[in-house]
Amino acid sequence: MKIGILSSGGDCPGINATIRGVGKTALMQYGMEVIGIHSGFTGLITKDTVTFSERTLSGILNLGGTILGTSREKGIRKRLRSNENGLADVILKNCNEMGLDAVVCIGGNGTQKTANLLSKLGLNIIGVPKTIDNDVWGTDISFGFDTAVNIATEAIDRLHSTASSHKRVMVVEVMGHHAGWIALYAGMAGGADVILLPELGYEIDKVNEAILNRAQKGKPYSIVVVAEGVKTPAHRPADYFTPTIEQGTGIEARETVLGYTQRGGNPSPFDRNLATRLGGHATELLVNRRFGRMVCINGDKVDSVPLEEVAGKLKVVTPQHDLVIQGKRMGIMFGR
Numbered sequence: 001m002k003i004g005i006l007s008s009g010g011d012c013p014g015i016n017a018t019i020r021g022v023g024k025t026a027l028m029q030y031g032m033e034v035i036g037i038h039s040g041f042t043g044l045i046t047k048d049t050v051t052f053s054e055r056t057l058s059g060i061l062n063l064g065g066t067i068l069g070t071s072r073e074k075g076i077r078k079r080l081r082s083n084e085n086g087l088a089d090v091i092l093k094n095c096n097e098m099g100l101d102a103v104v105c106i107g108g109n110g111t112q113k114t115a116n117l118l119s120k121l122g123l124n125i126i127g128v129p130k131t132i133d134n135d136v137w138g139t140d141i142s143f144g145f146d147t148a149v150n151i152a153t154e155a156i157d158r159l160h161s162t163a164s165s166h167k168r169v170m171v172v173e174v175m176g177h178h179a180g181w182i183a184l185y186a187g188m189a190g191g192a193d194v195i196l197l198p199e200l201g202y203e204i205d206k207v208n209e210a211i212l213n214r215a216q217k218g219k220p221y222s223i224v225v226v227a228e229g230v231k232t233p234a235h236r237p238a239d240y241f242t243p244t245i246e247q248g249t250g251i252e253a254r255e256t257v258l259g260y261t262q263r264g265g266n267p268s269p270f271d272r273n274l275a276t277r278l279g280g281h282a283t284e285l286l287v288n289r290r291f292g293r294m295v296c297i298n299g300d301k302v303d304s305v306p307l308e309e310v311a312g313k314l315k316v317v318t319p320q321h322d323l324v325i326q327g328k329r330m331g332i333m334f335g336r
């Protein structure tokens, strides 16, 4: 078999470990030919590729980002749907000309949607979920998330001492556009006092009240972790909560936006192993010609789900999540 690997959408730690997992298994275990496709789905249009060997796949396990480059795929998906300029035919023809039997697409929600479209057009596709946001439906966890939580937790840990020394409120904005997984996990691991998630909303008076209650109990400082997707009148939640909390409580407030530091750099050991397992399983699906599926983690097992089931869905935090329930039982404020 000859297979292609591409990474699409926002980068995240662990993509290279996946490329290595897919590629080395394909080359060493099954004697396949393996090529990398540059710049996401764009590379299927431009036929911009690289041939992988065991040697060229070495030394990338711990590298952040993606050696293949990436691109946002929303535009391509739209063009594919309307077959603008015969794009679907171009991609099918190119894959045929490159002699590709199948393509492994590493990406988040948007990528899985595009992968599903291509699968329906007749390409042999396997999806691998990646995102620091952990919001891909159909898998218990995606790689990148653990690394991002580690980075955000370390930042929250560091903010505690300065918050306490100055008796300030520290507002920490973490990534998570539609889902608050990073805010929940890093907030709980970092001992935050208020955790605000897009899924659960907030009432600003109650947030202020919780911070004042702490002050009255002898804790004149607080850590507020907010996901970037929480809706506020300001563009960035941190820009809204910091002055509003300061005004509402009379306690000085400062903000920290972690931004892309959560997405860059080396993957954690957990993410390296997760990416390696998912990559290896993707190759198993290829060998068994189980196309049109996304590899996933189900409990502690590597498994797969049909792309069709994944496409268009989002995995979000629910109020019933045990970390939310446990946080509330310990006095952590979740917005209301």
Ligand code: F6P
Residues within 6 Å of the ligand: 010, 011, 012, 131, 132, 133, 175, 176, 177, 228, 263
């Ligand atoms: O990878 C997911 C994510 O980090 C979101 O949390 C964030 O909103 C988005 O990517 C921003 O990425 P970009 O600026 O690359 O579009």
